[in-house]
Amino acid sequence: MAAPAAAGDLRFLLVGLLLVVVVGSRLVRPPDGGGIPTTLDGPFEPATRAFDRALRQGSDDVGSHLTPLDPSTVRSEVWYSERPSPTAAAAGDVSGHYPHVARGKAEVYSQLYPYPGLLNYTSGAIHHVRLRGLRPATRYYYRCGDSSVRGGAGLSGELSFETLPSSAAAAYPRRVAVVGDLGLTGNSTSTVEHLARNDPSLVVVVGDMTYANQYRTTGGRGVPCFSCSFPDAPLRESYQPRWDGWGRFMEPLTSRIPMMVIEGNHEIEPQGQGGAVTFASYLARFAVPSEESGSNTKFYYSFNAGGIHFIMLGAYVDYNRTGAQYSWLEKDLRKIDRRVTPWVVAAWHPPWYNSYSSHYQEFECMRQAMEGLLYQHGVDIVFSGHVHAYERMNRVFNYTLDPCGPVYITIGDGGNIEKIDIDHADDPGKCPGPGDNHPEFGGVCHLNFTSGPAKGKFCWEKQPEWSAFRESSFGHGILESL
Numbered sequence: 001m002a003a004p005a006a007a008g009d010l011r012f013l014l015v016g017l018l019l020v021v022v023v024g025s026r027l028v029r030p031p032d033g034g035g036i037p038t039t040l041d042g043p044f045e046p047a048t049r050a051f052d053r054a055l056r057q058g059s060d061d062v063g064s065h066l067t068p069l070d071p072s073t074v075r076s077e078v079w080y081s082e083r084p085s086p087t088a089a090a091a092g093d094v095s096g097h098y099p100h101v102a103r104g105k106a107e108v109y110s111q112l113y114p115y116p117g118l119l120n121y122t123s124g125a126i127h128h129v130r131l132r133g134l135r136p137a138t139r140y141y142y143r144c145g146d147s148s149v150r151g152g153a154g155l156s157g158e159l160s161f162e163t164l165p166s167s168a169a170a171a172y173p174r175r176v177a178v179v180g181d182l183g184l185t186g187n188s189t190s191t192v193e194h195l196a197r198n199d200p201s202l203v204v205v206v207g208d209m210t211y212a213n214q215y216r217t218t219g220g221r222g223v224p225c226f227s228c229s230f231p232d233a234p235l236r237e238s239y240q241p242r243w244d245g246w247g248r249f250m251e252p253l254t255s256r257i258p259m260m261v262i263e264g265n266h267e268i269e270p271q272g273q274g275g276a277v278t279f280a281s282y283l284a285r286f287a288v289p290s291e292e293s294g295s296n297t298k299f300y301y302s303f304n305a306g307g308i309h310f311i312m313l314g315a316y317v318d319y320n321r322t323g324a325q326y327s328w329l330e331k332d333l334r335k336i337d338r339r340v341t342p343w344v345v346a347a348w349h350p351p352w353y354n355s356y357s358s359h360y361q362e363f364e365c366m367r368q369a370m371e372g373l374l375y376q377h378g379v380d381i382v383f384s385g386h387v388h389a390y391e392r393m394n395r396v397f398n399y400t401l402d403p404c405g406p407v408y409i410t411i412g413d414g415g416n417i418e419k420i421d422i423d424h425a426d427d428p429g430k431c432p433g434p435g436d437n438h439p440e441f442g443g444v445c446h447l448n449f450t451s452g453p454a455k456g457k458f459c460w461e462k463q464p465e466w467s468a469f470r471e472s473s474f475g476h477g478i479l480e481s482l
């Protein structure tokens with residue numbers, strides 16, 4: 001009889017230990033400091049540890065009575081070194097382990113609706129810290145956050161990233177990943193997993209990051225005309241905690257690989273009376289080299305990645321020839337030294353060349369305004385998204401095959417929240433009507449072709465000659481200089 005009783009006691013002890021592990025943080029440690037108590041040490045004096053209000057109640061802070069954080073109460077720091085810290089995981093005092101520290105500032109933003117039933121939001125602290133004087137093609141080890149929090153609890157663990165090679169004709173990034181219309185779906189996860197496996201040294205996102213503006217309003221479904229489907233909605237509500245979730249989803253990638261973004265239509269996110277305020281999340285969350293490239297706005301800018309000059313253009317701000325973006329683009333193109341950056345790659349969200357029914361000729365006004373300038377300066381490749389499918393064009397200018405025109409590539413098949421695009425404008429019965437595909441910014445310049453096989457028509461009767469390859473699937477692109 002002794003053996004079964006002993007086994008029973010052991011089982012009880014294991015259950016007791018498991019319970020302690022599960023609720024361990026809520027138990028009061030015995031005053032003698034004798035380790036983690038078990039239920040055998042109970043019963044315990046009832047005790048309550050109050051919620052620390054400084055922590056907020058999670059990031060899903062939405063509702064009508066919100067108090068924004070005061071960003072001036074937190075430090076924004078990056079401690080960094082060219083060598084990994086041997087004690088990084090446990091180090092509370094970072095100053096002894098990292099020779100460099102850069103300090104920046106934190107900000108918060110809000111998404112506010114003066115309409116009943118729509119959820120207001122105020123963000124957590126968003127930190128921006130600029131690191132200067134980094135050496136090219138060098139790996140840096142860093143921790144970020146607020147070092148004034150006791151025991152290093154306000155700092156991240158040690159992470160690392162590698163800077164891009166210096167601008168030179170013989171120096172190229174290992175690989176550049178290009179992705180558009182990413183979203184936060186199962187397909188998005190698959191895309192990011194594949195992208196990370198390709199080990200890029202730079203990620204370029206060509207707009208439509210989170211689809212926060214469709215999380216509540218349409219149940220995730222796409223609608224070709226929101227105001228037609230929801231005529232009583234005062235504004236298209238955007239559920240901002242989706243951005244926080246997307247940030248956490250992307251962190252394993254973005255904490256170690258530089259990422260450049262350009263705005264898409266899903267970043268417009270109108271708020272306030274009549275939608276007077278736009279792009280609040282995009283502008284607060286991302287840092288791009290607009291100042292360094294002389295644009296002074298995050299809506300368009302440029303940068304070098306080794307021997308490639310990237311130009312990121314804004315389709316949802318003025319793109320006309322009399323506007324500030326156009327004159328900035330003229331200056332930026334004139335400054336390019338092809339001996340230093342032999343390749344010029346441009347990117348913006350909605351494609352100019354697109355043979356799918358979805359968004360067909362939607363940004364024809366932008367093409368008519370800017371195509372000549374890009375052609376004149378020999379832009380090599382253009383990446384866009386917006387259309388949820390892949391399409392690669394033959395070299396083209398003004399809808400005519402031209403060996404000096406750029407190669408246009410639509411890569412808007414990252415994962416989105418809507419659906420993949422499968423209809424082609426040249427499929428029987430799939431040519432969009434004049435009321436379809438109106439842009440969310442700018443005018444409508446739909447045109448019938450003036451020459452070639454589709455002369456006099458709005459849609460082709462077969463895949464256009466300027467469309468080299470199209471495929472309705474999810475994925476990302478990898479750009480390599482060989």
Ligand SMILES: [Fe+2]
Binds near residue numbers: 208266385386
């Ligand atoms: Fe889009």
